[in-house]
Amino acid sequence: MANPFRKPLMRAQYAALLTAFAARHRDLFVSDGSRRYGSSLAGTFWRGYDGLKAKGHYVTRVDKDTLGYACWCAGRDCAAADKKVSSTAPHVSDPGGAMRYHGLVRK
Secondary structure, three states: OOOOOOOHHHHHHHHHHHHHHHOOOOOOEOOOOOEOOOOHHHHHHHHHHOOOOOOOOOOOOOHHHOHHHHHHHHHHHHHHHHHHHHHHOOOOOOOOHHHHHOOOOOO
16 A cells, blocks of 8 residues: 655654554554554544544645544555455454555565
């Protein structure tokens, strides 16, 4: 999946969340494997993952130029990758497995 952002900071945030999701990093997951909502960026990522509208709905150009929007898009794209893999490779069932399966994130 291609990074949809042009600005370096937005690209870095998007890529960091894809990597964190694939690695089940503590920024997004609690030690027992459940979701972490401790920061606004993690919460926004999970709203994107669940297909929920983000606060503010990211309508204007200014709204779409925020780190929150990059997090929301990363969540949305991770969910899409997981759905794609669950239909093509049912053996990959863990969150982030889709990203590793398709080689979208380095191990």
